[in-house]
Amino acid sequence: xxxxxxxxxxxxxxxxxxxxxxxxxxxxxxxxxxxxxxxxxxxxxxxxxxxxxxxxxxxxxxxxxxxxxxxxxxxxxxxxxxxxxxxxxxxxxxxxxxxxxxxxxxxxxxxxxxxxxxxxxxx
Numbered sequence: 001x002x003x004x005x006x007x008x009x010x011x012x013x014x015x016x017x018x019x020x021x022x023x024x025x026x027x028x029x030x031x032x033x034x035x036x037x038x039x040x041x042x043x044x045x046x047x048x049x050x051x052x053x054x055x056x057x058x059x060x061x062x063x064x065x066x067x068x069x070x071x072x073x074x075x076x077x078x079x080x081x082x083x084x085x086x087x088x089x090x091x092x093x094x095x096x097x098x099x100x101x102x103x104x105x106x107x108x109x110x111x112x113x114x115x116x117x118x119x120x121x122x123x
Contacts, residue, residue, distance in 0.1 A: 006032035046086035
């Protein structure tokens with residue numbers, strides 16, 4: 001995935017959902033993040049999400065046990081049915097991780113579609 005495209009996507013998505021957002025590659029490496037200091041870190045929650053192929057919520061306790069993970073929700077990122085990475089939404093203080101769910105589902109589907117369209121255009 002193109003890091004510059006992913007960063008623009010994260011900036012737009014973050015504004016849309018009002019939360020910090022991240023995108024990783026298929027190895028769990030953060031390609032783009034609202035907090036650019038996290039780029040290049042291995043997001044351990046993403047590895048679990050891609051292995052299980054399901055959305056996972058992480059509270060304070062779970063996030064504290066995983067490398068480069070903050071409380072929120074992480075979902076697999078699919079392009080044409082293939083997992084190409086993950087997308088995560090960091091929850092705001094005072095909210096439960098599940099409170100990111102609806103925005104997360106919509107964001108994951110939209111991001112997958114945009115990545116698919118972008119890849120078709122560069123071919």
